[in-house]
Amino acid sequence: MRKTAARPFDQPEPWLRESLPDVPAVPRAVLHALQLAAEDLHTWCDELTNQELRAHPHGLPSVAFQLRHIAHSMDRLLTYAEARVLSPEQLADLKTEAETTATTGEELFAELDSALDKARNRVRALAHQDFEQLRTVGKKMLPTTLGGLLVHVADHTQRHVGQAVTTAKIILAERNVT
Numbered sequence: 001m002r003k004t005a006a007r008p009f010d011q012p013e014p015w016l017r018e019s020l021p022d023v024p025a026v027p028r029a030v031l032h033a034l035q036l037a038a039e040d041l042h043t044w045c046d047e048l049t050n051q052e053l054r055a056h057p058h059g060l061p062s063v064a065f066q067l068r069h070i071a072h073s074m075d076r077l078l079t080y081a082e083a084r085v086l087s088p089e090q091l092a093d094l095k096t097e098a099e100t101t102a103t104t105g106e107e108l109f110a111e112l113d114s115a116l117d118k119a120r121n122r123v124r125a126l127a128h129q130d131f132e133q134l135r136t137v138g139k140k141m142l143p144t145t146l147g148g149l150l151v152h153v154a155d156h157t158q159r160h161v162g163q164a165v166t167t168a169k170i171i172l173a174e175r176n177v178t
Contacts, residue, residue, distance in 0.1 A: 026147055027127040031120055033154035037161045038116050041067065044168040050105050057170045064100035066164035067108045070157055071115035072097055077156065078122045080137050081149040123150065
């Protein structure tokens with residue numbers, strides 16, 4: 001059994017129980033979204049076996065892929081937020097996110113939890129900057145702002161958490177039927 005950061009169902013979501021008064025509203029919301037992501041992923045996915053983490057029920061992307069994608073995409077988005085370009089290692093990681101066969105559940109969650117911790121620290125480091133600062137994304141250097149990138153870190157992470165949780169619920173339901 002993996003170490004969990006699961007949220008007891010009798011507690012409200014992080015944004016309702018933790019104010020983080022030292023952090024401005026936009027990055028505070030991002031930090032709360034990242035905390036909720038960790039709690040929801042551990043709540044619904046911790047009990048999955050290594051085989052279940054890699055399953056593609058009804059053709060859905062695997063939970064393992066979603067965990068790796070969340071970890072790596074936060075890193076990439078925050079690199080852009082820091083006004084930097086992606087490193088060769090980040091580009092290589094992008095190409096291998098779907099490769100999860102050699103990774104155990106413990107390794108997947110260790111990577112995810114480490115990425116979430118690093119992301120929280122990076123968001124805090126950006127928290128007191130001007131959110132209207134211009135930033136660019138990708139090879140095409142598409143224009144955005146620091147605030148836009150921070151909000152997208154939360155949005156994108158939560159989107160993939162929802163996909164991972166949905167896939168996990170299908171797997172758990174099918175496990176209980178057989």
